[in-house]
Amino acid sequence: GQQVMQIPQYQHVQEGEDFTTYCNSSTTLSNIQWYKQRPGGHPVFLIQLVKSGEVKKQKRLTFQFGEAKKNSSLHITATQTTDVGTYFCAGGGNMLTFGGGTRLMVKP
Amino acid sequence: DGGITQSPKYLFRKEGQNVTLSCEQNLNHDAMYWYRQDPGQGLRLIYYSQIVNDFQKGDIAEGYSVSREKKESFPLTVTSAQKNPTAFYLCASSRTDNYGYTFGSGTRLTVV
Numbered sequence: 408g409q410q411v412m413q414i415p416q417y418q419h420v421q422e423g424e425d426f427t428t429y430c431n432s433s434t435t436l437s438n439i440q441w442y443k444q445r446p447g448g449h450p451v452f453l454i455q456l457v458k459s460g461e462v463k464k465q466k467r468l469t470f471q472f473g474e475a476k477k478n479s480s481l482h483i484t485a486t487q488t489t490d491v492g493t494y495f496c497a498g499g500g501n502m503l504t505f506g507g508g509t510r511l512m513v514k515p
Numbered sequence: 516d517g518g519i520t521q522s523p524k525y526l527f528r529k530e531g532q533n534v535t536l537s538c539e540q541n542l543n544h545d546a547m548y549w550y551r552q553d554p555g556q557g558l559r560l561i562y563y564s565q566i567v568n569d570f571q572k573g574d575i576a577e578g579y580s581v582s583r584e585k586k587e588s589f590p591l592t593v594t595s596a597q598k599n600p601t602a603f604y605l606c607a608s609s610r611t612d613n614y615g616y617t618f619g620s621g622t623r624l625t626v627v
Contacts (some may be wrong), residue, residue, distance in 0.1 A: 440615065449605055450558070452615040495557065499613055502546075507557035 409434050411498045413506035421514050426483040428509035430496035438499035439472055439479040444508070445492040454497075486513050517542045521606050521619035528600075528626050536591045536622045538606035547589035548616070550605040551575060558605065564589055565611070593624065600626045 410433040420426050430439065438457045442450040454463055456472035456479065463470045468481045483490055493510045497503040519540040528534045540547065549561040560573030564583040578597025583589050589608075593600045603623050607616040 425538070442616075449618040449621050450616070452617070455614060460544075497616075501613075502548075502560075502563060503613060503616065505550075505558045 409498060409500060409504045411496060411504045411506040413509050414498055415509055416507065417510045417512070419512045419514065420486050422488060423485050426486050426490070426511055428481050428494050428496075428511075430479040430481075430498075430506050432477045432504075433496045434498075435476050436498040436500065437476075439476075439481075440497045440499060440503065441481055442469060442495045442497065442505075443492050444495065448492075450495060464503050483511075486511070488513050519606060519608050519615060519617050519619040521604075521622050523622060524620065526624045528624070530553070530626055531595045532626075533592055533594050534600075534624065536593065536604055536606075538589045538591065538619060539587055540589075540608045540617070540619075541587060542608055542617060543586070544551055544617070545611050546609045546613070547583070547620035548607045549573075549581065549589070549591045550607065551581070552603040552621075554603075561591065561604075583584075600624060612615070 412431050414429050433455045441453040443449045457478050460474045461472040467484045471480045491513050493508040495508045496506045522537045535572045546565045547565045550558040559575050561579050562581040564570035567586050570583050572582050580592045606619040609616045
Protein backbone atom coordinates (compact mmCIF):
# COMPACT_ATOMS: atom_id res chain seq x y z
CA GLY A 408 0.00 0.00 0.00
CA GLN A 409 0.87 3.65 -0.22
CA GLN A 410 3.42 4.86 2.34
CA VAL A 411 4.23 8.45 3.20
CA MET A 412 7.42 9.22 5.08
CA GLN A 413 8.39 12.50 6.70
CA ILE A 414 11.75 13.80 7.83
CA PRO A 415 12.99 14.95 10.19
CA GLN A 416 10.95 13.52 13.04
CA TYR A 417 11.96 16.40 15.33
CA GLN A 418 13.53 19.80 14.77
CA HIS A 419 14.70 22.35 17.31
CA VAL A 420 15.35 25.84 15.97
CA GLN A 421 16.17 29.21 17.43
CA GLU A 422 13.44 31.78 16.89
CA GLY A 423 14.15 33.55 13.63
CA GLU A 424 15.79 30.56 11.96
CA ASP A 425 14.24 28.82 8.98
CA PHE A 426 12.68 25.35 9.11
CA THR A 427 11.94 22.73 6.45
CA THR A 428 10.14 19.40 6.61
CA TYR A 429 10.17 16.89 3.78
CA CYS A 430 7.57 14.37 2.72
CA ASN A 431 8.18 11.37 0.42
CA SER A 432 5.72 8.89 -0.99
CA SER A 433 6.30 5.40 -2.30
CA THR A 434 3.76 6.06 -5.06
CA THR A 435 2.64 8.97 -7.22
CA LEU A 436 0.12 11.12 -5.41
CA SER A 437 -2.97 12.76 -6.87
CA ASN A 438 -2.49 15.58 -4.36
CA ILE A 439 -0.67 16.40 -1.13
CA GLN A 440 -2.17 18.10 1.89
CA TRP A 441 -0.47 19.67 4.89
CA TYR A 442 -1.80 19.91 8.44
CA LYS A 443 -0.60 21.54 11.66
CA GLN A 444 -1.27 20.15 15.12
CA ARG A 445 -0.51 22.42 18.06
CA PRO A 446 0.58 20.72 21.30
CA GLY A 447 -2.50 19.23 22.95
CA GLY A 448 -4.64 20.10 19.94
CA HIS A 449 -5.99 18.50 16.83
CA PRO A 450 -4.71 18.63 13.23
CA VAL A 451 -5.82 21.67 11.25
CA PHE A 452 -5.79 21.72 7.47
CA LEU A 453 -3.30 24.19 5.99
CA ILE A 454 -3.24 23.65 2.24
CA GLN A 455 -3.60 21.27 -0.69
CA LEU A 456 -1.27 21.01 -3.69
CA VAL A 457 -2.43 19.26 -6.82
CA LYS A 458 -0.23 20.13 -9.80
CA SER A 459 3.25 18.81 -10.54
CA GLY A 460 5.86 21.37 -9.45
CA GLU A 461 3.26 23.52 -7.72
CA VAL A 462 4.42 26.12 -5.19
CA LYS A 463 2.06 27.92 -2.82
CA LYS A 464 2.76 30.47 -0.12
CA GLN A 465 0.92 31.41 3.04
CA LYS A 466 2.75 34.35 4.65
CA ARG A 467 6.01 32.81 5.95
CA LEU A 468 5.09 29.26 4.86
CA THR A 469 6.07 27.92 1.42
CA PHE A 470 4.71 24.61 0.18
CA GLN A 471 6.11 22.69 -2.80
CA PHE A 472 4.93 19.63 -4.69
CA GLY A 473 7.60 17.72 -6.59
CA GLU A 474 7.69 17.35 -10.34
CA ALA A 475 7.07 13.60 -10.09
CA LYS A 476 4.28 14.16 -7.54
CA LYS A 477 6.01 11.83 -5.09
CA ASN A 478 7.50 14.37 -2.71
CA SER A 479 6.67 17.64 -1.06
CA SER A 480 8.16 20.14 1.35
CA LEU A 481 7.05 22.81 3.79
CA HIS A 482 9.45 25.66 4.48
CA ILE A 483 8.91 28.22 7.23
CA THR A 484 10.95 31.42 7.01
CA ALA A 485 12.03 33.14 10.22
CA THR A 486 10.23 30.88 12.67
CA GLN A 487 8.22 32.31 15.54
CA THR A 488 7.13 30.68 18.78
CA THR A 489 3.62 30.48 17.35
CA ASP A 490 4.93 28.02 14.75
CA VAL A 491 5.46 25.36 17.42
CA GLY A 492 3.62 22.13 16.70
CA THR A 493 3.67 19.01 14.58
CA TYR A 494 3.37 19.34 10.82
CA PHE A 495 1.86 16.43 8.91
CA CYS A 496 1.76 15.81 5.21
CA ALA A 497 -0.95 13.58 3.81
CA GLY A 498 -0.97 11.96 0.40
CA GLY A 499 -4.18 12.07 -1.56
CA GLY A 500 -5.93 9.33 -3.41
CA ASN A 501 -9.13 7.52 -2.61
CA MET A 502 -8.36 8.62 0.91
CA LEU A 503 -5.47 10.31 2.67
CA THR A 504 -2.36 8.56 3.96
CA PHE A 505 -0.67 10.61 6.67
CA GLY A 506 3.05 10.91 7.21
CA GLY A 507 4.47 10.47 10.70
CA GLY A 508 4.83 14.21 11.21
CA THR A 509 7.67 16.58 12.06
CA ARG A 510 7.59 18.12 15.49
CA LEU A 511 8.91 21.69 15.48
CA MET A 512 10.20 23.26 18.67
CA VAL A 513 11.22 26.93 18.69
CA LYS A 514 13.52 28.42 21.31
CA PRO A 515 12.76 32.10 22.02
CA ASP B 516 -20.71 27.63 12.52
CA GLY B 517 -20.30 24.17 11.05
CA GLY B 518 -17.94 21.77 12.70
CA ILE B 519 -17.25 18.37 14.11
CA THR B 520 -17.83 17.58 17.77
CA GLN B 521 -16.27 14.81 19.78
CA SER B 522 -17.34 13.92 23.26
CA PRO B 523 -16.24 13.50 25.89
CA LYS B 524 -12.89 15.29 25.88
CA TYR B 525 -11.47 12.97 28.55
CA LEU B 526 -12.65 9.45 29.35
CA PHE B 527 -11.51 6.99 31.97
CA ARG B 528 -12.52 3.36 31.94
CA LYS B 529 -11.61 0.19 33.71
CA GLU B 530 -9.90 -2.58 31.81
CA GLY B 531 -12.40 -5.02 30.31
CA GLN B 532 -15.15 -2.47 29.73
CA ASN B 533 -16.40 -1.40 26.34
CA VAL B 534 -16.58 2.34 25.74
CA THR B 535 -18.20 4.39 22.97
CA LEU B 536 -16.76 7.66 21.69
CA SER B 537 -19.11 10.12 20.06
CA CYS B 538 -18.48 12.01 16.82
CA GLU B 539 -21.03 14.37 15.26
CA GLN B 540 -20.61 16.70 12.27
CA ASN B 541 -22.88 19.34 10.77
CA LEU B 542 -20.73 20.04 7.72
CA ASN B 543 -22.84 17.82 5.44
CA HIS B 544 -19.72 15.77 4.71
CA ASP B 545 -20.19 12.33 3.24
CA ALA B 546 -16.98 10.79 4.56
CA MET B 547 -16.00 10.29 8.18
CA TYR B 548 -12.89 8.76 9.76
CA TRP B 549 -11.50 7.58 13.08
CA TYR B 550 -7.80 7.89 13.84
CA ARG B 551 -5.74 6.87 16.81
CA GLN B 552 -2.73 8.91 17.92
CA ASP B 553 -0.22 7.72 20.51
CA PRO B 554 2.16 10.16 22.24
CA GLY B 555 4.66 11.63 19.78
CA GLN B 556 3.29 9.51 16.97
CA GLY B 557 1.42 10.04 13.73
CA LEU B 558 -2.18 9.23 12.87
CA ARG B 559 -3.26 5.65 12.37
CA LEU B 560 -6.56 4.93 10.64
CA ILE B 561 -9.02 2.75 12.55
CA TYR B 562 -12.20 2.87 10.43
CA TYR B 563 -13.69 5.05 7.76
CA SER B 564 -17.07 5.53 6.15
CA GLN B 565 -17.74 7.16 2.81
CA ILE B 566 -21.51 6.82 2.89
CA VAL B 567 -24.28 6.11 5.35
CA ASN B 568 -24.71 2.44 6.31
CA ASP B 569 -21.30 1.54 4.94
CA PHE B 570 -17.85 1.54 6.56
CA GLN B 571 -14.44 0.00 5.96
CA LYS B 572 -11.62 -1.19 8.20
CA GLY B 573 -8.49 0.89 8.35
CA ASP B 574 -4.99 -0.19 9.31
CA ILE B 575 -5.70 -0.95 12.98
CA ALA B 576 -9.36 -1.99 13.20
CA GLU B 577 -8.91 -4.95 15.55
CA GLY B 578 -10.65 -4.36 18.88
CA TYR B 579 -12.79 -1.51 17.53
CA SER B 580 -16.26 -1.26 16.01
CA VAL B 581 -18.24 1.54 14.35
CA SER B 582 -21.67 2.32 12.96
CA ARG B 583 -22.92 4.89 10.45
CA GLU B 584 -26.69 5.02 10.75
CA LYS B 585 -26.87 8.77 10.10
CA LYS B 586 -24.77 11.02 7.88
CA GLU B 587 -23.97 13.26 10.83
CA SER B 588 -22.82 10.59 13.27
CA PHE B 589 -19.99 8.05 13.36
CA PRO B 590 -19.54 6.60 16.88
CA LEU B 591 -16.55 4.42 17.72
CA THR B 592 -16.69 1.61 20.26
CA VAL B 593 -13.45 0.53 21.88
CA THR B 594 -14.03 -3.03 22.97
CA SER B 595 -12.35 -5.07 25.66
CA ALA B 596 -10.56 -6.94 22.85
CA GLN B 597 -8.39 -3.90 22.14
CA LYS B 598 -5.06 -4.67 23.82
CA ASN B 599 -3.77 -1.13 24.37
CA PRO B 600 -6.76 1.22 24.25
CA THR B 601 -5.20 4.18 26.06
CA ALA B 602 -4.67 6.81 23.36
CA PHE B 603 -5.88 10.05 21.80
CA TYR B 604 -8.77 9.38 19.40
CA LEU B 605 -9.49 11.78 16.57
CA CYS B 606 -12.57 11.86 14.38
CA ALA B 607 -12.50 13.62 11.02
CA SER B 608 -14.82 14.30 8.13
CA SER B 609 -14.38 15.36 4.53
CA ARG B 610 -16.15 16.04 1.27
CA THR B 611 -16.29 13.23 -1.23
CA ASP B 612 -13.17 14.58 -2.96
CA ASN B 613 -11.17 14.36 0.31
CA TYR B 614 -10.33 18.06 0.22
CA GLY B 615 -9.10 19.21 3.62
CA TYR B 616 -10.14 16.90 6.41
CA THR B 617 -11.85 18.63 9.33
CA PHE B 618 -10.86 17.12 12.66
CA GLY B 619 -12.69 17.13 15.94
CA SER B 620 -10.90 18.19 19.11
CA GLY B 621 -10.35 14.57 20.10
CA THR B 622 -11.07 12.26 23.03
CA ARG B 623 -8.29 11.20 25.38
CA LEU B 624 -9.12 7.70 26.58
CA THR B 625 -7.34 6.25 29.59
CA VAL B 626 -7.95 2.65 30.55
CA VAL B 627 -6.81 1.61 34.01
